[in-house]
Amino acid sequence: MAVLLLAEVNDGELALDATAKAVSASKALGDVTVLAVGASAKAAGEAAAKIAGVSKVLVAEDALYGHRLAEPVSALIVSLAGDYSHIVAPATTDAKNIMPRVAALLDVMILTDVTAVVDADTFERPIYAGNAIQTVKSKDEKKVITFRTSTFDAAGDGGSASVADAATAEDPALSEWVEDSMAASDRPELTSAKIVVSGGRGVGSKDDFALIEGLADKLGAAVGASRAAVDSGYAPNDWQVGQTGKVVAPELYVAVGISGAIQHLAGMKDSKVIVAINKDEEAPIFQVADYGLVADLFEAVPALTEKL
Amino acid sequence: MKVLVPVKRVIDYNVKVRVKADGSGVDLANVKMSMNPFDEIAVEEAIRLKEAGKAEEVVVVSIGVKQAQETLRTALAMGADRAILVVAADDVHTDIEPLAVAKILKGVIDEEAPGLVIAGKQSIDNDMNATGQMLAALLGWSQATFANELDIDGDAAVVKREVDGGLQTIKVKMPAIVTADLRLNEPRYASLPNIMKAKKKPLDEKTADDYGVDVSPRLEIVKTSEPEARSAGEMVPDVDTLVAKLKEKGIV
Numbered sequence: 001m002a003v004l005l006l007a008e009v010n011d012g013e014l015a016l017d018a019t020a021k022a023v024s025a026s027k028a029l030g031d032v033t034v035l036a037v038g039a040s041a042k043a044a045g046e047a048a049a050k051i052a053g054v055s056k057v058l059v060a061e062d063a064l065y066g067h068r069l070a071e072p073v074s075a076l077i078v079s080l081a082g083d084y085s086h087i088v089a090p091a092t093t094d095a096k097n098i099m100p101r102v103a104a105l106l107d108v109m110i111l112t113d114v115t116a117v118v119d120a121d122t123f124e125r126p127i128y129a130g131n132a133i134q135t136v137k138s139k140d141e142k143k144v145i146t147f148r149t150s151t152f153d154a155a156g157d158g159g160s161a162s163v164a165d166a167a168t169a170e171d172p173a174l175s176e177w178v179e180d181s182m183a184a185s186d187r188p189e190l191t192s193a194k195i196v197v198s199g200g201r202g203v204g205s206k207d208d209f210a211l212i213e214g215l216a217d218k219l220g221a222a223v224g225a226s227r228a229a230v231d232s233g234y235a236p237n238d239w240q241v242g243q244t245g246k247v248v249a250p251e252l253y254v255a256v257g258i259s260g261a262i263q264h265l266a267g268m269k270d271s272k273v274i275v276a277i278n279k280d281e282e283a284p285i286f287q288v289a290d291y292g293l294v295a296d297l298f299e300a301v302p303a304l305t306e307k308l
Numbered sequence: 309m310k311v312l313v314p315v316k317r318v319i320d321y322n323v324k325v326r327v328k329a330d331g332s333g334v335d336l337a338n339v340k341m342s343m344n345p346f347d348e349i350a351v352e353e354a355i356r357l358k359e360a361g362k363a364e365e366v367v368v369v370s371i372g373v374k375q376a377q378e379t380l381r382t383a384l385a386m387g388a389d390r391a392i393l394v395v396a397a398d399d400v401h402t403d404i405e406p407l408a409v410a411k412i413l414k415g416v417i418d419e420e421a422p423g424l425v426i427a428g429k430q431s432i433d434n435d436m437n438a439t440g441q442m443l444a445a446l447l448g449w450s451q452a453t454f455a456n457e458l459d460i461d462g463d464a465a466v467v468k469r470e471v472d473g474g475l476q477t478i479k480v481k482m483p484a485i486v487t488a489d490l491r492l493n494e495p496r497y498a499s500l501p502n503i504m505k506a507k508k509k510p511l512d513e514k515t516a517d518d519y520g521v522d523v524s525p526r527l528e529i530v531k532t533s534e535p536e537a538r539s540a541g542e543m544v545p546d547v548d549t550l551v552a553k554l555k556e557k558g559i560v
Contacts, residue, residue, distance in 0.1 A: 010473065067476070067478075069478065070441065070444075070451050070453070071450060071451070074445065092472050093454060093469075093470070093471040093472045094471070094472070096437055096453070096454075097441065097451070097453045097454070098441075099441075100406070100436075100437070100438035100439075100440075100441035100442050100445075101441045101442065101444060101445040101451065102445075103407070103438070103442065103445075104407060104410060104441070104442035104443075104445035104446055105445045107407075108407070108526065109405055109406070109407045109525075109526035109527050110406065110407075110436065110438045110442070111527070112435070112436050112437055112438060113435065113437075122530060125435075126435065126535065127334070127433065127434050127435050127532075128319070128325040128334060128432070128433060128435070129325075129432060129435065130535055131324075131325035131327075131334075131535065132325060132327045132334050132532050132533065132534065132535065133532070133533050133534070133535050134529060134531075134532050135529070135530040135531045135532075135533070136527040136528065136529055136530060137527065137528045137530050138526060138527055138528075139526050139527070139528060140526050172448075172450075173481075174449070174450035174480060174481050174484075175450045175451075175452070175478055175479065175480040175481065176478065176479050176480075177476070177477075177478055177479075178466065178477040178478055178479050179476075179477045180473070180474065180475070180476050180477075181468075181474050181475040181476075181477070182473040182474035182475070182476075183474055191472075195559075195560075219560065227490065230490075230491070231490065231491065236474060237456065237470045237474070237475065237489075237491065238470075238471070238472060238473060238474045238475075243435065244429075244430060244489075244490065246472070251559055252554070252559045252560070269538055272559075273554075273557065273559055274538075274541075275550065275554070286540060286543070287540045288538045288540065289540065289541055290541035290542075291541055291542060291543075291544050291550055291553055291554070292540070292541070292542070292543045292544065293543070293544050293546070293547070293550055294543065295546075295547070300547055303547040304547050304550065304551065307547060307548065307551045308551060308554075308560055
């Protein structure tokens with residue numbers, strides 16, 4: 001058995017946390033070959049070679065892969081798929097876009113958001129927004145999998161895998177990149193942060209979200225938001241925590257003005273310690289919180305920011 | 309241009325999900341079922357394209373049990389023109405896998421030749437997030453997933469996508485598959501006159517065999533279980549107590 005693992009590479013830089021978590025998820029499945037793809041991917045490939053448990057790194061560096069569009073990257077993975085029993089990736093939006101296309105090209109079913117590996121054919125994944133956990137056994141010869149990173153620990157460093165170039169595949173020429181609109185931030189990345197402070201509809205406006213950001217900055221935390229806050233325009237889409245947004249499991253999750261819809265809980269209930277601040281004592285978020293505080297967030301959050 | 313929208317009948321998003329005691333799955337008997345919320349957004353987007361004069365016809369397709377015709381009627385009441393039901397299961401508990409759904413949809417598309425397919429990005433039952441991408445692969449078409457904004461520009465679609473870092477805009481050659489994310493639009497409610505009118509709109513009934521597709525699952529369901537429950541902790545009276553508790557635990 002052998003694993004081909006699509007590394008998460010953003011603008012030439014390896015997303016180490018997501019990639020290392022996928023490496024540890026793959027450990028039981030065979031020798032891990034990491035594939036680094038991008039317009040610039042060499043440095044990312046070299047960084048991936050240092051992850052413990054990686055036996056080989058393939059680098060596919062070409063302008064064609066600059067924005068990791070699904071069509072050319074899928075064609076590349078399929079061209080390399082031959083010897084591998086498992087083709088895997090961390091469940092980022094990039095991989096969620098690419099991997100089902102790879103699976104269909106190989107005529108196999110995809111396994112998305114896998115949270116546990118039972119054996120080489122059998123996996124656990126959440127369904128119904130995490131309200132049920134399904135154990136499924138794949139009958140396909142090759143398995144194509146995305147791993148939900150929040151449930152795996154990152155593999156350590158100390159690896160010294162060999163790095164080789166991969167031949168580029170044909171360009172399907174179906175799509176082109178136009179632009180990115182990504183906010184630069186000094187804050188930690190949401191899915192790998194040790195502490196996350198999230199705001200919900202209760203925050204009330206985009207301006208008042210500064211309160212949430214102030215508390216986050218005091219704690220060195222990432223900022224998250226509920227779907228309601230994003231839908232209302234208080235926070236950008238990449239802050240959304242939940243079943244269809246990002247799934248996080250930090251040491252500390254502070255939920256402010258979030259009622260706790262099941263959709264949101266699915267994205268944060270594996271956090272080690274949950275603090276909830278809400279003025280409605282009936283809010284369902286209190287049923288999962290380790291520490292609940294019934295208070296007006298406009299008084300409690302500034303006080304908390306000051307006292308920490 | 310013809311726009312095709314696949315829709316799925318799923319458990320209503322307000323219904324509390326119950327895992328069956330024998331571990332065979334989730335109880336769907338006598339439970340309120342509705343159109344998958346992401347598919348409603350896809351239907352709405354297709355209707356808006358028609359209203360803007362960018363599409364001539366909106367065809368909705370559902371694959372599953374016979375009762376999925378109710379879901380198709382909902383889409384027709386919203387404003388779709390015509391519906392195709394592909395019966396592929398007898399039991400509401402049988403979930404047709406995305407790969408088989410994509411194969412059937414490919415069969416429908418080979419006959420219908422739409423210029424654009426708009427699908428929901430994910431269904432809220434199996435949470436796979438796969439059908440659109442798989443369909444694009446089988447057709448050899450371009451794909452623009454997780455759409456936040458969609459514009460038609462000649463023979464291309466310009467799509468703003470919701471990605472981990474923020475928003476990415478791509479331009480895809482048509483015919484193309486677009487999958488709808490939450491903020492693409494806010495779907496309309498069907499009015500009573502439109503619900504009545506929808507009853508007279510054409511709804512063709514087919515089977516998976518008509519498209520020569522084997523729908524037997526590739527993934528065998530070993531068991532379905534309840535997630536580990538998280539119990540409530542303690543309520544604290546004020547900010548000072550909260551700070552003290554967090555310090556005691558050594559997390560701040």
